[in-house]
Amino acid sequence: MNSSSLHRWIDDLAAEGRISFTTEEAARVHGGQEAAVQGVLRRLRQGREIATPLRGYHLILPPEYRRLGCLPPLWFIDDLATRLKIPYYVSLLSAAELHGAAHQRPQTFQVMLSRPHRPICCEQVHIDFSMRTNLEQLPVAVRNTPKGTVRIATPEVTALDLVGYPHRVGGLDHVAGVLAELSEVLQQKSLLQVAPLSPIAWSQRLGFLLDLLKFCPTDDLAAYVAEAPPCALDVEQPFIRTTCDARWRVFVNTEIEL
Helix, strand or coil, X not given: CCHHHHHHHHHHHHHCCCCEEEHHHHHHHHCCCHHHHHHHHHHHHHCCCEEEEECCEEXXXXXXXXXXXXXXXXXXXXXXXXXXXXXXXXXXXXXHHHCCCCCCCCCCEEEEECCCCCCEEECCEEEEEEECCCHHHCCEEEEEECCEEEEEECHHHHHHHHHHCHHHCCCHHHHHHHHHHHHHHCCHHHHHHHHHHCCHHHHHHHHHHHHHHCCCXXXXXXXXXXXXXXXXXXXXXXCCCCCEECCCXXXXXXXXXX
């Protein structure tokens, strides 16, 4: 297999608007052995003409992204998830940033999947995955990207995920800081609709933090958790039966620094 013919094929894919291809596709199109194709792909990867965030899955890099060594994850996460046949949405700090809570850019691109997957590291691009088994029941916002569309957790789902996965985002103090900005776009009615799709303790912790921030109404959410069993505010701290907030039924076992 000669590199020039594969190079022309990749250029044709890019001209058609494609951003990716698989090793299997390349071998099939060129009628060669996969081992021979791999050698050519290795040389193209060394020249930063393609990137391989996942074994067998290659991204076509335009010149402006060869220094980065990868495409922006927002451009290809939908394509990658489609090829893997895994439901997904952009989540946590990455979703919060897209909804306007951008006081601190996340170091990794955070994605929620319906099943476990190891992190992806592609040169300067890092993608971290979390998991929710009922992901397909959760509402998402679909936005356009330069290379297609992407599924993003709604602000309300993002808020609940943040309190559900504080260890993924730097702890509850950081969660509170993000919520201070995200609360501007939270809708109380939408929050109440999605709350039953998460553990009720997430709603309790979220309500406590939102009241602490004093940025959005929470009466409907408070009524929803009125009969919930008490829980700890911070699951990463010892569960000490200290002061119990009567409205949210949480044991305040940590001090939130805003």
